[in-house]
Amino acid sequence: MDCPRCSSPVSTRARFCEQCGINLEKNCAFLHQKALDYYHRGMIDAAVKVWDEAVQEDSGFSKGFYYKGLALYDRGDLQDAVDAFRQALKGEKEPFRVYFKLGMATYGLGDLAGSIEAFQNALEINPGSAETTYRLGLSYLRNSELDLAQRTLEAAVKINPQYTRALYILGMVLSQKGELDSAIDQFQKVVGLSPTYTAARFDLGMAFFKKGDLESAASEFQKTIETNERLASAHYMLGECYRKMGEPSEAISAYVNALKINPRDADALVHLAECNMQLDFLDAAREAVQKAIEVNPDHRDAQYLGRHLNEMTTPHKPGF
Numbered sequence: 001m002d003c004p005r006c007s008s009p010v011s012t013r014a015r016f017c018e019q020c021g022i023n024l025e026k027n028c029a030f031l032h033q034k035a036l037d038y039y040h041r042g043m044i045d046a047a048v049k050v051w052d053e054a055v056q057e058d059s060g061f062s063k064g065f066y067y068k069g070l071a072l073y074d075r076g077d078l079q080d081a082v083d084a085f086r087q088a089l090k091g092e093k094e095p096f097r098v099y100f101k102l103g104m105a106t107y108g109l110g111d112l113a114g115s116i117e118a119f120q121n122a123l124e125i126n127p128g129s130a131e132t133t134y135r136l137g138l139s140y141l142r143n144s145e146l147d148l149a150q151r152t153l154e155a156a157v158k159i160n161p162q163y164t165r166a167l168y169i170l171g172m173v174l175s176q177k178g179e180l181d182s183a184i185d186q187f188q189k190v191v192g193l194s195p196t197y198t199a200a201r202f203d204l205g206m207a208f209f210k211k212g213d214l215e216s217a218a219s220e221f222q223k224t225i226e227t228n229e230r231l232a233s234a235h236y237m238l239g240e241c242y243r244k245m246g247e248p249s250e251a252i253s254a255y256v257n258a259l260k261i262n263p264r265d266a267d268a269l270v271h272l273a274e275c276n277m278q279l280d281f282l283d284a285a286r287e288a289v290q291k292a293i294e295v296n297p298d299h300r301d302a303q304y305l306g307r308h309l310n311e312m313t314t315p316h317k318p319g320f
């Protein structure tokens with residue numbers, strides 16, 4: 001490390017500079033260097049302690065508050081990070097990054113009014129930040145302000161048309177609003193840019209499914225499985241498509257695959273039973289219903305199917 005006044009080399013633990021004599025323990029620039037050194041070596045607690053010393057020496061040392069906030073954020077102490085960022089804002093001449101991080105920390109705390117305000121403040125300084133615009137859109141979405149979320153995410157995509165995360169979340173917003181065709185457009189853009197974006201592929205399938213376009217939905221769930229074989233929900237939804245298309249055999253294999261990954265999926269077990277019943281495989285149907293009831297004794301469809309299957313074994317009374 002160097003002495004901040006005369007630049008001669010000094011040890012991390014030095015209290016005074018031997019060359020110029022300044023008191024290093026009370027020098028913010030020196031303490032900041034020391035804290036950064038700890039921080040970059042992953043010694044977060046030690047770094048926070050030194051930044052604390054620095055801001056105690058000079059309560060207007062906003063860089064110290066900002067970095068202390070970053071370290072606290074990394075450590076998961078979000079409320080303390082928020083407090084540090086707010087202190088940092090008091091003396092900061094270029095507060096864009098402080099507002100951005102304040103937005104991230106408040107969002108992490110679920111304080112959406114706080115994160116919306118912080119991201120808005122950041123965008124007033126730097127309106128061209130796609131990342132900040134995206135984060136503001138996410139905050140609106142989590143706050144259930146779908147129209148604002150849509151407009152903001154559209155703005156983020158306008159800044160960066162290749163911004164797949166923003167396109168994906170925009171698709172989610174449109175899907176929640178029931179605008180399925182527009183949602184499908186967005187999800188298709190995402191998988192066009194990034195074919196292995198599993199979540200976008202899956203939600204593209206879901207949008208087709210909600211629209212009733214079962215063949216397109218099945219094709220997207222199939223592709224989802226090709227990129228992530230272990231995604232039980234994709235196997236399950238593929239089963240749903242086949243079941244609704246009247247293809248119980250195909251549906252059975254999809255449900256079986258879903259259950260290999262998640263054996264305690266009562267819904268998959270119930271639908272597996274239904275498809276087996278359609279094919280007159282009553283033993284297989286009974287087995288699946290029994291498992292569903294073991295997993296969830298209150299499952300209404302399982303209880304209903306169980307009773308129905310029992311009746312099917314009871315011989316009809318003469319004359320009935």
Ligand SMILES: [Zn+2]
Nearest residue numbers: 003006017020
């Ligand atoms: Zn010196």
